[in-house]
Amino acid sequence: MFFIDTIGTEGLGNRSYLAGGAGTAVVVDPPRDIDRVLAAAAAREVRITHVVETHVHNDYVTGGLELARITGASYLVPAAARVAFARTPVADGDVVDVDEGVVLRAMATPGHTPHHTSYVLEDGGSVVAVFTGGSLLIGSVGRPDLVEPRLTERLARAQHASAHRLAAELPDETPVLPTHGFGSFCSSSQSEGGATTIGKEKAGNDALVKDVDSFVTALLAGLEDVPAYYAHMGPVNTAGPAPIDLTAPPRADAADIAERLASGEWVVDLRNRIAFSEGHVAGSFNFEADGKIATYLAWMIPWGKPVTLLAESPDQLAAAQRELARVGIDRPAAAATGGVHDWLPAGVTPRSFPRATFADLAARAPGPDVLLDVRRDSERATGWIEGSVHIPVHQLHRRLAEVPAGTVWVHCAGGMRAGIAASLLDAAGRDVVAVDDSFDAATDAGLPLTAGTGS
Structure with missing residues (x-):
């Protein structure tokens, strides 16, 4: 009898998986902090015999190489991925015995990367799940623009073909278990829900309900900025990451x-x-x-x-x-x-700044010197407060000089990013008010909104 355990990394919006049978197991797309994986295996009382990667990751440092070293497991990486370490290359159709009656079958699903590979889990000859990595996600697919700009359209078309291959070759009831898509910026769009099947995706995933040209056009139009650190993740994973070091850092007075x-x-x-x-x-x-x-x-x-x-x-x-x-x-x-x-020398007063709501903003007469919107472009496209300046929070530290003079009221969609932005502005010596409120409250407060075109 097989099992599948999900190991979530909520902050990055990713999932890893431990799957196997009575005595042995495989790990799919492990996180760098492999102690969580080892604990899950110990709880199951199984030995990890295989570690597999669906692709060379662009959004986090993998723990696969170290996990394989510690456990003695075979480290399976797509054959076409160019890496600088010894591994077992995996090609389309390769089958790995995980436990008695439990096997893992590799299925080439390029699109998120050129070498992307999904893995079909079978128990007693029946398909019981598919680990889709950054290929078919819940209501979406992995973005195709993280490898090389010149490959983006080609990979987008490959994503469409890979999604259709999964849908054609697997039963409708097959659980789809992706690595990305739970808030990860590796997903081409965000969707609701934590579970899905091939049949559900056939009914609602754009990759499976749109023709390839319509799908590619919409996919490429909806891509947002890539987190800057992604540029460093692929090279680290290709070279072979160093073991994680979680020992306490030096203490500062x-x-x-x-x-x-x-x-x-x-x-x-x-x-x-x-x-x-x-x-x-x-x-x-x-x-x-x-x-x-x-x-x-x-x-x-x-x-x-x-x-x-x-x-x-x-x-x-x-x-x-x-x-x-x-x-x-x-x-x-x-x-x-x-x-x-x-954290402050004796006698030094802490610095502070005020917080406010959208109702406070609406009640202010005259309006603020500067109203700064730090939401992403796609959020801004759905509507914004008239007269606001727009600089996404991830660009603000490089564009502080563009913020007009005066006291800055800064908002996002919920408050967290406004807090980050307010701290950046405050550190630069600006007078700032953090709007710590849901953007939905702007309408209720009667603030004049400019309707967007949607995203």
Whole structure:
């Protein structure tokens, strides 16, 4: 009898899988922090005999090479992927025995990458699931523009063909188990739901209901900016990642924090945006530990720049360090725990800025000097507040000079990104008000909106 366990990495919007039988198992697209995979295998009392990759990942550092080394498992990587380490090459149609009666069959599904491979899990000769990686996702497909701009349209057409191959060769009731698509920027679009089947995708996935030309046109038109750190993930995974190091970073005191700020290092406060706005170290940036810290910090920080983390507790610090290691920010230069008064020299007053709602904004007369919208382009396209300036949050640190003079009221769709943006502006010496509210409330507040064209 087979089993499948899902190992989610929520902050990155990805899933890995442990699947097998009574005694042995395979791991699909493992995360870098492989201790979670080893714990899942121990709970099942199974031995990991195979580790497989659907593709060379662009959005996170894989733990596959290290997991295979530690467990002695065979490391299966698509044969066409050019990598610098020894692995077992996998080609279309290859079959791997996982456990008694449980086998894994490779199916070439190019599109997300040229070498992308899905894996069909069979038990007793019957198809029981398909691990689709970045090919067929829930209501979508993996984006085709992460490898090489000149290949994007060709890969988009390959995505359409691969989706149709999966739909044609697998039973409708087959569970589809993708790696991406749960908030990952590797997905070409975001969709709702956490489970699907081949039959459900046949009924509603654009790749399966549109002709290839219509599908490609819509897919390419809907692609958004790629997180900047993606450019570093592929090369790291191709070369073979180093083992993860989660040992505690050096501890920083108030004087050390001040010196690091003065030297231009990024000092990142992990507390929630309310606590940060009420009092923080001047010059520090706010990336909430409970938000998408790995995505947004790795997207915005100059690659390789040292970062010092400020956390409320050792647990918060350790969790953030783990998340950042998943995307290649391996070692914080230093860290401190406690509260803002622990991080400031004696007698120094914390810096603060106000928070507001859209109702507060609507009640302000006259209006703010500057209203800054830091949502993504696709969000802005659905409608915006009249007179607002638009700079997506991931571009703001490079475009601060474009923000008009005056007090800046900054908003996003829910508050988290506005908090990041407010901290960047505050660190630059600007007077700022963080609008910590749902964008839906802008209409209820009576603010004048410009209707968008949709996305």
